[in-house]
Amino acid sequence: MTGSRKSADALGEAETIALRVLGFIASTEDLFDVFVNASGVSADHVPTLAEDPEFLAAVLDFLLMDDRWVIDFAKAEGIAPEVVMQARAGLPGGDLPNWT
Structure with a gap:
């Protein structure tokens, strides 16, 4: 797989997770x-x-x-909580250092 194809796949996966998060937020009372x-x-x-x-x-x-x-989303989706942070790293600004 070429580098650009791999990057496009990673971006697509990150966007998919983010859309699932958006759906979770929209469906969670008050969130x-x-x-x-x-x-x-x-x-x-x-x-x-x-x-x-x-x-x-x-x-x-x-x-x-x-x-x-994050934990509630991960449980609802049946995924590891770390997937959210991995998805964040694949979207714009995700390669910035975390100073916390």
Whole structure:
């Protein structure tokens, strides 16, 4: 597999996880309101923004703010919690150092 193909696959997988996170946020009582308020994004614009990798990175950043949210998402999806951080690394800005 060529490097660009591998990168495209990784981006696609990261976007898929981020879309699943967005669905989780939208379906979790009160969490969508917290997301909309924290991001300043209109709820009406979320479907359009969901096509933007930078927005999807912000969705993952939001979920990663709270370990409980990450764990709840991972349980609901039947995946390891680390998958969320791995997906974040595959989206724009994910290669930036984490200073915390």
